[in-house]
Every structure is written in structure tokens, then in C-alpha cells.
Amino acid sequence: MSPKPSPKTPKSSSSMFGMLRQYWKFSALLAGATIIGNSLGLFVPKFISWGIDMYSRGEPITETFYIEFLALSFGIFLLTYFQGVFQTYLSEKAAFDIRENIADKISGMTYARLESETPAKLLTNLTSDIDAVKVFLSMGFATIISSVVVIVGAATLLVRIDWRLALMVLTILPVIGLMFFFVFKKLGPLFKRSQELVDGFNLVISESVIGSAIVRVFDSGELEHAKFSAKNTAAKDTGMSILKMFSLVIPTIGAVANVASLVILAVGGGYVISGSMTIGDFTAFNSYVFILIFPIIMLGFVSNIISRAQTSYNRIKEVLNLPDEKEAGTYEHEIRGDVDVKNVSLIYGERKVLDEVSFSIRAKTRMAIIGPTAAGKTQLLQVLMGLTDPKSGEVFYDGKPLKEYAKQALYSQIALVFQDSVLFNMSLRENIGFSATVKDEYISKAIETAELGDFIHTLPKGLDTIVSERGTSLSGGQKQRIMLARALALNPKVLLLDDFTARVDTATERTILSNIEKNYPDITIISVTQKIRSVEHFDKIILLMEGELIAEGTHAELSKTSPEYAQIMESQKSTQAYEN
Amino acid sequence: MTTTYSLQDQKDTEPKGSALSAFRKMLPLLKKEKKGIIIAGIAILANSVFNLLGPLGIGYTIDHYVIPHDYPGVLMAAGVLLAIFAAAYVSNYVQMRVMGGVAQRVLWDLRNSLFVKLQELPLAFFNQNKAGDLISRINRDTERVNEFFSQGLMRFVGNIFLIIGAGIFILFINWKLGAAALAPGLILFLFARLVSGWIGRVNKKSLTASGLLSGEIQESIANFKIILAFNRRDYFKKRFGTANETNFKAAFRAGVANELFTPVFEWMGNVALVIVLSFGLYLIASGDFAIGLLVSFVIYVTRFYDPLREMARLWATLQTALAAWDRIGIILAFKSDLVLIPADSAETKRDGKGLIEFRDVSFSYPEGKEVLRSANFVFEKGKTYAFVGPTGGGKTTSASLLARLYDPTSGTVYLEGRDIRSYTHAERTKKIGFILQEPFLFSGTVKDNLFYGLDEYKGHSDADIAAVLEKFGFTSLVGRFERGMNTPITSSSTLSLGEKQIIAFMRAVLREPDLLILDEATANIDTVTEKVLEDIIQKLPKDTTRVIIAHRLNTIAAADDIFFVNNTEVKEAGSMEHAVEMLLHGKRQS
Known part of the structure; x- marks a missing residue:
């Protein structure tokens, strides 16, 4: 039963029902089982009426009659079970394929695209949207078929037993149908609102879990509780409104059915007395009326399922129909490590994050980027990495535009140490050797350089220790050193550091920096940092402020020519007295 | 003493034993609703009785008026039945309204006490559990309880009454035929006992698999830039593919198990009909029974087995709701270890x-x-x-x-x-x-965050707030944000x-x-x-x-x-x- 990914969903099917065409074999099997099973089901009251009539006429009831009856019930059992299995397979298979297709789509996305689609939305696509489609396939489709079969079948049988009485009774169908139509029209928005409220208090719960420390520091539990309570109460009120409607509608349906059975009794009873109807048919009539009610109610529910599923399906389609992003670059040569940035601008919304930034750095030299909070330093690194495309301007490696490089080839030569520590739920070895191109000797060199050796020795399982999701068992500094080791393990030509020593103590930082100089003498380094002291001896320092490059040069030059730089130096002066 | 708050250490308690013991766990929350429950109980009881009187009335009418050709009698009986149905309608409305209200309030209460507990527990609780786990656990579990409470509970309780009532009527009309008609019910009971272990197991596996899948999705999407920068799109696809496949298999297996219930229940209901028909006709032939009563009997058998079938369908929801309830209960049972000691000790x-x-x-x-x-x-x-x-x-x-x-x-x-x-x-x-x-x-604005929980600044005008900021020397700091104090802060803000x-x-x-x-x-x-x-x-x-x-x-x-x-x-x-x-x-x- 191993699922093989089906070919991509054809783009033409914009309606969810198109999915049924895609899995036509299973849809047909499902439809077949449903139609036959439900049709057979309609014969059950018929059997009883035959039995009663045969008896009333004084005919002997044979064993064959009962055996046929039992066979019928067994047949219904098998077909209903098949229906269940088919609908499970159909829905799970379709869900599997959609997930696979979305995952394919995501894994082909650029970072910029993922950010613009937003991770939260993709997460919804992959979870609740797929669930909604699944509910339609597993329940909705078969329910529509069985409801139609039962309504049409039972109505036909009623007409055939006695058309006059049937017409009287069948007037209840449109009444119930209309009622449901109106109720669901009103219920739709209520359900939506209720879902929004649930999302709302889930957000409060999330925040009070993630922010649990600050809530305790401020003792603001009550404040959070008030936020939660408002949402909780609103959800209860919406639930009550839904309830009010339901508690009117459902008894009404029962009452309508009861009235129908009264009509049957009063009118049908008359027919039986006048001899134009048998007792058996009279009994069957009663049963069919009750059989008829249920599918009408179900159709009402299904219409709701369908509209929800269709909305979800449209959202899924939107993602699947995104144009495939082609890998533009093909250049695969080894780089020396010259980096040139020419007139790079980046705009987020209305905010200019980078404004015409240009600089050059030769291979095997070291450059630092210094600047206040929110100067655009991290974004600059992302542009250098090709994770974010600049609005205008270009980045060159060895004189060739970044765009022309095959990303695959480039990413095994450029490494970025991200500011936030991300650890995967796997062993330390796999976390450090995360890139597939990493060799074992690279890993040990990286560990040694990042000063992780001592720490790994203290672990009973050493490098094979499994790191938990957010790396909760590790200190901030340990995590950041693992991130550094992961980058160094690529044995890169260019190393981009994003404030990586912010959580590493000075002694360790120094050792690590000198380790890098010693172990990776040919590396080009671009380091975003807050501490001038650590980068004083770098070949070049650029100063970034509000997205603009306002000064560049060596430490000595900048300290003479740039007042902003001097100010930063001044702010760090007290430190330096102690660190020499 | 440091207390252990890890939820991993708590064995996942599957609800074992009877539904009764599980209901007992819900009792504390239901206590406050005593009055509503009693009213709803009476309404449910009345509703069941009225609903069950209907078929009896129809059978009686056939035997006493239709077969003796007494048409005025038929009309009179119809009039009586109309009154009964009207009463059924009213009681049904009351039952749904009151019981539904109880369910909504209990649900509110449950969510509320859970949240209060979350605020009361010390930081250790949050450090010992993964935030992601905790959030999804709380959200999912309350949602499951919600599903059952707002939709399943009323039907469940109503069905129990209907089943018991129909059973009593069947036995009351004719105990021999009744016992024969209920015999397939016994088979169903044994069947349910037999397969519930298996069904519980496959469902648990399926739930675990889907949990792992969503964890995988979350982790991969959140860390996408790392995956890109280290050329490991294949890692994402491989991990995801494996989780997806495991989930598919587990879900399908669970489905095969779950889908068994409804057909078996329907089947046994039909078998009961065969029994009623054959044995009933035999009894009529031997003069112990009447044809009109047989018609009522057929309706009662349907009224016994149909709700039973629905119960089987609801059973899974009940089980997951109880399991969720249990898991919430574990959190509710934690006590904060940061106790307040008396100041003068x-x-x-x-x-x-x-x-x-x-x-x-x-x-x-x-x-x-x-x-x-x-x-x-x-x-x-x-x-x-x-x-x-x-x-x-x-x-x-x-x-x-x-x-x-x-x-x-x-x-x-x-x-x-x-x-x-x-x-x-x-x-x-x-x-x-x-x-x-x-x-x-917190999500909100810069201002919301700065004055978070500070009641003394509540209702201050913008000018007052600006003065406060100036006093603390914050004016230029706040000015860095795009829209100053009113800069929105959301999960996606940059x-x-x-x-x-x-x-x-x-x-x-x-x-x-x-x-x-x-x-x-x-x-x-x-x-x-x-x-x-x-x-x-x-x-x-x-x-x-x-x-x-x-x-x-x-x-x-x-x-x-x-x-x-x-x-x-x-x-x-x-x-x-x-x-x-x-x-x-x-x-x-x-």
C-alpha cells in the first residue's frame, strides 16, 4: 500500500470536483459501491412489507424469503464497508499527493518567495486546507451520491406504492430543503466567526506560552487572562447563537417528519380501510418517509462542507499554480573570493532598507560591517547570499554577477552564520555537517575552530547526541558556536558572519577569531558586528546607517575621517582599556 | 526541591475502562451546571417518551381502528398523536437548548481554568516542555473537547435515552420477541469490546504520525533560509516525504478500522429486522401478537439500532475528546511549586x-x-x-x-x-x-508593549504619554520606529x-x-x-x-x-x- 506520488494535479481543474476526475478509478469504485449499497438499502422496508402482506394474504413465508433478506443485509454490509475503505483511500491518497506537490513547490521556492507567501499561510495550506479537502473527499462526495440515490429511490418507491399519498407526503421535501438552505446561509458566517475567535484565543495562548518568562516577570497573568477571557466569552456567545438556530431547526425537522406520518396514518389509514392499500404498503410508507428525511439533512451539511473545501482547495491551487522559479544561473566554477557590491537597494514596503550600497573586497581579506540597530546589516548579508533579491543593483563574485552562478555550486563556497540559532532535530554531527558536501575532516576542523571540542567531550554520546527542536538544552553561546561550525564545515571561500559573537564571551570570541585565521588562511570574511575591537585589524570596515553606506576604510582611516565611527568608538572605549 | 513538569514524563493515559469512569472525570466541571443538567435531563426523558409513544400509537391505531375499519377512530387517534408530537417538539427544543447551553458553559469553564492554570504555573513548566508542543497540545486538545461538546454531547445523551427507551418499549410490548430483537445488540457489544483495542491502537498511531508530520512541516518552513543556504532542499523533501508517507499509511490503516463500525451496526440492525419479521409472524400465527404491534415493533427496532449506529460513529469523537480531556487534566493537576509562605513565620x-x-x-x-x-x-x-x-x-x-x-x-x-x-x-x-x-x-503596538500591564497609564492622552516618554528619555528611541508609538507589532513584523x-x-x-x-x-x-x-x-x-x-x-x-x-x-x-x-x-x- 505504498503511495506513489501521482503526476501533478492538472492545472485545468479549478473546481474540487476535478480531483475526482484525477482519481477516477477510485472515484468510480466509490460511486459504484455507494449507489449499489444505498439502492439495496431501500429494499429493506420493501422486504418487511412483502412479508406482512404475504402473511395477511395467508400465504406461507418460505425459508428462501428469509435467506434472501439475510443475503441482502450482508450485501449491504459489504458494500457499505467497501464504500468506507474506498473513501478513506481516496481522501488520504489525494491529501498525500497534494502535500507532496506543495512540498515540491516549496522546495523550489526562493527565500524571497517563501517570505512573500508567508510561512504561516503555507503552514495553513499544508494542514487545515488539506484537511478540509479531505473531509469533502472522504465524506462529502459519498454523501451527495447516497443522498441523491436515497431521495430519488425512496420517492420513486413511494409514488409506485401509492401516488396520491406519495404526492401529499413529498411536499415536505421542499419545505425541509428550503429551511436548510436559509439556515445554512446564516450559519456560514457564524461558523466563520467562531473559527476566527478560536484562532484569536489560540494566539493569546501561544503568546503566553512563548512569552511565559516575561509574563512572570511582570506578573501580568491577569492581563493575559483578560485578553483570553474576552475571546473565550465571545466564542461562547457565538456558540450559543449557533445553538439557538440548531435547537429550532432540528426539532422542526423531526416535527415535519412526524406530521408526515400523521398524514400517512389519517389518509393512508383511510385507504387501507377502503381496501385501496395493503397493511404492508402502509408500513413501508412509514419507513420510507423516515428514510427520506435523513439524506435531506445530510445534503444541508454537505453543502457547508463543499463550500469550505472549495475555499481551501482554491488556496491550495493558488500555491500550486505559482510559476516555477527557474534557476537562472549556470556558472559553476570555483571562486577565489572577490566580492563586489554595486548600487544595491532594497525596499520593504515603504521602508528603504538598503540605499545604493556599493563596496568591494578582495579575496582572502577581511571586512567588517558596523552600524546601529536596524541599519540593514542583516539584510545586506541576505542580499550577498542571494536569499533576498535587491530592488536594484547587483552583487558580483569574482567579477561575475551573483545571478549567473548556479546556486548549488555557489552555496558550497559561501557560508552564512545566521544571527538566530537554528538547530534541527538530529544529531550534532548532522547539524554541523548539514550541507551534503561536507567531509568528515572538515567537520573536525570546524569543531576545533569553533571551540566546541571541550563541550562535545562532556556529552556522553559526543557528536551523536541528538539536539532537541529549539535546542533548549544548550546555552545561547553553545548554539551560536554550533552555527559557526556548521558554516565552517563547508570549508567555504567566503564566510559571512551575522553578529555571531553577540552571545559568546570575549575570551572565546578571541580564540575563535584567531582559530579562523589559523585554520582557514584563504578565507574571505565579511563580518557584521557590534564590537570594533574585534575587527580593528580587518582590512576594511564599512559603516552602515539607515541603509546607507556612510563611510568605508581601515580602522585607522575611519577613526580619523568619520565622526560617526569615532562616536561608536567612543561608546566602546571603556571596554578597550580592559581588553588589551 | 525542583518539581518535574515535563509532560513527556507523564504516560499518555489512554482512556481505559468504561465511559462511566471517564464521565466521572468530567463531573467537577459539570457540578456548577446541576440545574441545567436536571432540566435538560427531564426534557430528554420526556422527549424520548413522547418520541417512543408515536410508533406505539400507530400500531395501536392499526390494530384497533384500521383493521376493524373504524375511520373516525383513526382520525381521533391521529388527533391524539398530534398532541404527543407537539409535546415531543417542545421537549426536543428545550433539551437541545438547555443541554447545548450547559455544554457551551462547561467548555468556557474548561478553557478558562486551563488558561488560569497556565498563568499560575512557574516558568519551570514552560522550560521543561517545548513551546511548540505545548501550544499545539493545548489548542488541539481544547478543540477536540470543543468538537464533542458543541456537537456530539447532545446527540450522545439523547441517543442513550432513545436506545434505552426503545429497548424498554420492545421488551414491554412482547418480551420474547423483544429479547430476540435485542440479541444482535449483544453481538454488537461483544464486537465493540473485541475490536476497540485494535481501533484505539491504529488511531493513536495515526495521531502520532500526523503530529510528527505537522512538526516536520513547521520546522522546515521556519528554517527554510538555512535549508537554502546549505543547499539542502533535498533534506526538506526527504524528511517531509518520509513523514508524509508514514502519515498516509497510518491514516489509511486507521480509516480501515474506523470504517468497520457503521456497516457492522447497520448489518446487525437489519438482522434484527429479519428476526422480528420471522419470529413476529410466527407469534401472530400462534395468536400471541397482533399485526399492528408488529408494525410498531419494526419502528422500535429501527429506533433502537439507528441511534446505536450513530453512537458508534460518535464513539470515536468521544474517545478522542476523553483522551484530550485527560491530557488537559494532567496540566490542570500540576501545582505551582512557587508557594507563598507566611510573612511572619x-x-x-x-x-x-x-x-x-x-x-x-x-x-x-x-x-x-x-x-x-x-x-x-x-x-x-x-x-x-x-x-x-x-x-x-x-x-x-x-x-x-x-x-x-x-x-x-x-x-x-x-x-x-x-x-x-x-x-x-x-x-x-x-x-x-x-x-x-x-x-x-506581544502582538499589538509599540505602545501596547511599553505600557503592558501598567494600569496607572491607562487612559492617558497622547500628549501625557509623550511627556512620560520624554521624562524617561525615550522620545528618540520610540522615534526610530516607523510609526512611533503606533507601530504595529505582529508575528510577521520585521x-x-x-x-x-x-x-x-x-x-x-x-x-x-x-x-x-x-x-x-x-x-x-x-x-x-x-x-x-x-x-x-x-x-x-x-x-x-x-x-x-x-x-x-x-x-x-x-x-x-x-x-x-x-x-x-x-x-x-x-x-x-x-x-x-x-x-x-x-x-x-x-
């Missing part, structure tokens, strides 16, 4: 020194890692202290003990001479401010780490604590802005005590006293030079 009278004092404080994490051993120090009013030391050395833990985010394993922390445990949370947090290493902002730290800093200072702890509070802020923040700290009232943890030495240059925290010890470093010496040459323990 003998222990608290022992006067501590300074503003805050550590006396023989030791601390170990539940998994056994010892962080502090018998630490002693005193912090005086109005002075500045610094904790330095290697990463993982225990600085943050010491600071957390100062703020009573944890209690020491042994020893005592004194706040203004009194055991810190004798202060209420409100009293203590008013005195102690703590800027955490990881800045966390504030940098440094910007978040600035807000967290202002938020803590605005509260004017007696003791302000800064734990790497400015690590990602540039040094010029840091200088601005430093000036603000200098301008705090002269009685304010500051405790600073930082890697950047300039941040701690102004400290009156420096403590070196490492290797379970908190040592006074004396001078800055000595501290630097220790930092540079001390053996790292991380």
Missing part, C-alpha cells in the same frame, strides 16, 4: 542584608545538572553589579533566582531582609524588573532583534523597579544606542540597584562590583581587571 524573620541577599543558595535542574552550590552574596541599594562568566556558566540561572522565576533547591533568597517567598507575586514583581535575554513582544531589545528595555524601565536585572539585554544593539540606554540606566532613581549580565565588557564597566559565575560558584571578582583576567584565562565550562 519564624524562618522569614531572620533578617537578610541589603536589598537582596543569596544565603547558601544551591540550584539544580530536575535532570540533575547542578548550577549553583551554596552561593552567598549581598546586593546593596543603589549599586550596580555585574555577572560575568562563560556561556552556560549559570549567569542567567542566578538572575532568574533573584527574580524568583525559580526557587533555590536549597538556601534562601532575601528581598529587603525577608524571605523572597513571603512576597506575593504582585509585590515582588513590582520591586524586581528583569530584561530577558530573548526579547518577547523588527530586528536589536529593535525588540530596545522595546523590551524601555518596557522594563518604565515600571521603575527597585532592582533591575539586564540579562544580555543589549547584546544585539549597536554600541551608540547602547550608550543612550546606559545613560537612561544612570538616570534611574539613585536607590535603584542594577544587575547586569553582558559579554561586552563596556556594558559592565560602570559596575560597582563584579561577580564571576562559573562552575557552580559565584565569586566576587573585585576589580574589572581581575574579572577580565578570569574571563580570559579561566577554564570554560560549557
